[in-house]
Amino acid sequence: MIHGMSTTHSTTDHRAPGATHRSSDEVNDEIRALWLRAGGTLSGEQRRAYQRLVLEWASAAPRPASHSKSSKAA
Numbered sequence: 001m002i003h004g005m006s007t008t009h010s011t012t013d014h015r016a017p018g019a020t021h022r023s024s025d026e027v028n029d030e031i032r033a034l035w036l037r038a039g040g041t042l043s044g045e046q047r048r049a050y051q052r053l054v055l056e057w058a059s060a061a062p063r064p065a066s067h068s069k070s071s072k073a074a
Contacts, residue, residue, distance in 0.1 A: 027057040 031053045038046050 022056070022060060024057050024060040024062070027053055027060055031057065 031050065034042075034046060034050055034053065042050055
């Protein structure tokens with residue numbers, strides 16, 4: 001249920017299935033290497049690998065403590 005999901009950062013690991021515990025920098029290096037090997041045009045298999053890497057990168061990227069705005073009364 002989407003409406004029941006929290007949008008704040010938690011300590012629960014929300015990595016893509018099969019993702020390792022690499023840093024976003026490590027995953028980014030692999031993404032860059034994939035594009036270099038591909039010469040700028042990804043095959044179907046490379047595109048799927050790229051999509052998996054992007055999901056892994058997104059799950060490893062640092063997040064702010066909170067996305068909600070403060071609603072202080074004056």
